[in-house]
Amino acid sequence: MKSLKIFVVEDDDWFNKLIVHTLSLNPDHEVISFKTGKDCLRRLNESPDVITIDYRLPDMTGDELLEKVSESDRRIQAIVISEQNEIQTAVDLLKKGAYDYLVKSEDIRDRLLNTIKHISENRALQKEVVILKKEVREKYAFSNAVIGQSSKIKEVFDLASKALNNNITISIVGETGTGKENLAKAIHYNSIQKEGSFVAVNVAAIPDGLIESELFGHEKGAFTGAQTRRIGKFEEADGGTLFLDEIGEMSMNMQVKLLRALQEREVVRIGSNKPVSFNCRIIVATHKDLKEEVKEGNFREDLFYRLLGLSISLPPLRERGPDIILLAEHFARLFAKDNGMPPKRLSDSAKSKLNKYHWPGNIRELKSVIDLAFVLSGEEEITSDHISYSESENMDDLMVTELTLREYTRKIVQLFMKKYNNNTKTVAEKLDIGQTTVYRVLKELEEEQ
Numbered sequence: 295m296k297s298l299k300i301f302v303v304e305d306d307d308w309f310n311k312l313i314v315h316t317l318s319l320n321p322d323h324e325v326i327s328f329k330t331g332k333d334c335l336r337r338l339n340e341s342p343d344v345i346t347i348d349y350r351l352p353d354m355t356g357d358e359l360l361e362k363v364s365e366s367d368r369r370i371q372a373i374v375i376s377e378q379n380e381i382q383t384a385v386d387l388l389k390k391g392a393y394d395y396l397v398k399s400e401d402i403r404d405r406l407l408n409t410i411k412h413i414s415e416n417r418a419l420q421k422e423v424v425i426l427k428k429e430v431r432e433k434y435a436f437s438n439a440v441i442g443q444s445s446k447i448k449e450v451f452d453l454a455s456k457a458l459n460n461n462i463t464i465s466i467v468g469e470t471g472t473g474k475e476n477l478a479k480a481i482h483y484n485s486i487q488k489e490g491s492f493v494a495v496n497v498a499a500i501p502d503g504l505i506e507s508e509l510f511g512h513e514k515g516a517f518t519g520a521q522t523r524r525i526g527k528f529e530e531a532d533g534g535t536l537f538l539d540e541i542g543e544m545s546m547n548m549q550v551k552l553l554r555a556l557q558e559r560e561v562v563r564i565g566s567n568k569p570v571s572f573n574c575r576i577i578v579a580t581h582k583d584l585k586e587e588v589k590e591g592n593f594r595e596d597l598f599y600r601l602l603g604l605s606i607s608l609p610p611l612r613e614r615g616p617d618i619i620l621l622a623e624h625f626a627r628l629f630a631k632d633n634g635m636p637p638k639r640l641s642d643s644a645k646s647k648l649n650k651y652h653w654p655g656n657i658r659e660l661k662s663v664i665d666l667a668f669v670l671s672g673e674e675e676i677t678s679d680h681i682s683y684s685e686s687e688n689m690d691d692l693m694v695t696e697l698t699l700r701e702y703t704r705k706i707v708q709l710f711m712k713k714y715n716n717n718t719k720t721v722a723e724k725l726d727i728g729q730t731t732v733y734r735v736l737k738e739l740e741e742e743q
């Protein structure tokens with residue numbers, strides 16, 4: 295299939311042939327020629343991508359035809375071709391929506407091909423953007439993006455769903471890796487803000503001196519290094535969602551400016567005195583207890599209340615019961631898909647090991663544990679042998695995870711075996727138990743695997 299349909303409207307026979315010939319040299323172009331504006335309008339329902347319009351047609355002027363074309367379909371790109379180089383006419387036509395204004399000069403063929411090439415590239419990019427937007431939307435459809443069926447995560451879904459049809463500020467609190475940004479994106483792509491952009495700023499990652507310009511933008515020359523004007527994240531997120539991660543790390547000085555911007559719903563770029571209004575949803579996230587931060591004088595109380603909005607608390611993974619395995623299976627499928635590999639299942643021993651761990655790094659940690667297990671495991675199955683935690687399991691960690699006495703015994707024996715180089719005699723002495731007990735526990739562990 296030809297990728298670009300071009301209508302050529304030109305009453306001069308010789309020039310018409312020249313343009314048609316020039317454009318038809320590219321096999322991707324389907325070129326249809328007309329002598330009058332009316333003939334062209336009659337076939338507009340065939341949805342051309344581009345129309346080249348002679349400025350002086352026998353039945354109407356170039357701008358009349360341009361207006362009719364844009365009224366009928368704004369996506370059609372019009373190139374007006376004129377005998378004379380009249381700047382004012384060119385400006386007027388471009389204002390009316392013409393893509394380009396070319397003069398019938400010697401290099402018209404090259405210039406026309408160049409313009410068509412730009413249009414073609416723009417079209418391809420636009421198509422790509424539409425496809426990508428659709429993909430992102432599918433990826434962040436709630437059921438695909440926020441995996442979980444535990445009662446705690448269901449409460450999160452219920453709360454989040456209340457925010458989809460309005461622009462209420464949302465504050466998400468949760469330990470590191472609990473999925474705060476993931477939830478913020480899912481809310482954005484399912485909300486009335488979804489046509490705008492999702493713009494994320496990690497407050498903790500930007501040095502204090504740069505955060506104002508990052509959020510509010512700056513004018514050219516506003517400070518050393520500001521070589522061009524740059525719009526800030528508030529303006530970038532206009533119509534969409536601004537996600538401020540690690541808000542608890544913001545300096546007091548910047549908190550005052552943020553409060554002012556949120557109250558006035560406008561920002562002032564550094565080096566300017568003209569306020570620019572914005573209209574975006576704000577979602578903030580933190581792993582800190584902001585109320586405590588307010589009490590300690592690290593966070594402004596007025597800003598705290600301004601940002602509180604709909605408050606969603608994301609539970610740590612260890613409190614999400616069945617979600618641990620659901621997520622583990624999800625990440626195993628994802629790893630297989632991303633790497634073009636066949637899927638693998640999780641053995642019962644693997645599931646049991648995953649369920650017993652206390653997950654200090656939450657979902658992010660689970661994802662990397664599963665990625666590694668996938669790589670280390672055999673063809674079809676991930677077993678407990680392939681599951682290893684980066685954090686060494688010391689006695690403190692042991693107590694964080696809730697286990698039965700029998701399971702604690704096994705863990706303790708395992709730890710001591712590691713510590714004393716698998717010397718069962720020393721382990722038995724250190725634990726003040728018989729060596730046969732050590733053997734029995736080790737045998738049980740072996741049988742379990």
Ligand SMILES: Nc1ncnc2c1ncn2[C@@H]1O[C@H](COP(=O)(O)OP(=O)(O)OP(=O)(O)O)[C@@H](O)[C@H]1O
Nearest residue numbers: 439440441469470471472473474475476477657658
């Ligand atoms: N419920 C979920 N379902 C599927 N994937 C999830 C879920 N929650 C989080 N993830 C994934 O876990 C990883 C960590 O999530 P995310 O970055 O959103 O956490 P965070 O709380 O914002 O982390 P931090 O506190 O470090 O900023 C990401 O890869 C994310 O896609």
